Structure formats: structure tokens, C-alpha cells
Amino acid sequence: MSIGTQDAVDVSYLSDTIVALTFFEAAGELRRAVTVVKKKHGPHVRTIHEITIEDQRISVGAEALSMFPNIMVTGRGTD
Numbered sequence: 001m002s003i004g005t006q007d008a009v010d011v012s013y014l015s016d017t018i019v020a021l022t023f024f025e026a027a028g029e030l031r032r033a034v035t036v037v038k039k040k041h042g043p044h045v046r047t048i049h050e051i052t053i054e055d056q057r058i059s060v061g062a063e064a065l066s067m068f069p070n071i072m073v074t075g076r077g078t079d
Contacts, residue, residue, distance in 0.1 A: 015038070015040075016039070016040040016041065017036065017038060017039050017040065018036070018037040018038040019034060019035070019036055019037065020034070020035050020036075020037050020072060021033070021034050021051075022034075022071065022072055024068060024071050026068065031050055032050065032051045032052070032053070033048050033049065033050055033051065033065055033071055033072070034048070034049055034051045034060065035047065035048040035049070035072065047064035047065075047066070048064060048065045048068075048071055048072060049061045049062075049063070049064060049065060050065055
């Protein structure tokens with residue numbers, strides 16, 4: 001290991017649930033998406049959904065963002 005670098009450390013065992021949040025661009029707007037990466041007890045939905053934050057409220061879109069491939073990897077939608 002050289003100075004200034006660090007090996008990756010897996011700490012996912014420290015948490016029962018891991019939620020991933022990201023920004024993506026679609027139709028010239030910056031939008032937000034969320035997905036559950038890991039849930040310790042029981043199955044979970046593996047789809048990605050848009051979230052909106054408005055006046056002390058967070059809403060999760062009912063439809064999965066299937067029209068945006070690789071959204072969690074690239075952060076870009078396809079129009």
C-alpha cells in the first residue's frame with residue numbers, strides 16, 4: 001500500500017439495511033433516485049425509484065425507473 005491510498009473495507013455487515021441515494025439527469029433536470037441495496041431480514045424490492053423532497057415531505061415514485069438503464073452507475077438518464 002502506498003502513501004495516500006487505502007484498501008477498500010467492507011462494512012456492510014455493520015448495518016441491517018443499506019439504502020443508496022443518487023442524483024440523475026433527465027430532460028435537462030437534476031433529479032433524485034433511491035434503492036435498497038441490502039436488507040438483512042427478509043426480501044426487499046430491488047427496483048430504483050425517483051424521490052421528490054417538498055415542504056417537509058419525501059415522496060417515493062410508484063413506478064420503477066426502468067427507462068433509465070445504469071442510473072445508479074452513471075447518474076444519467078436517457079431521453
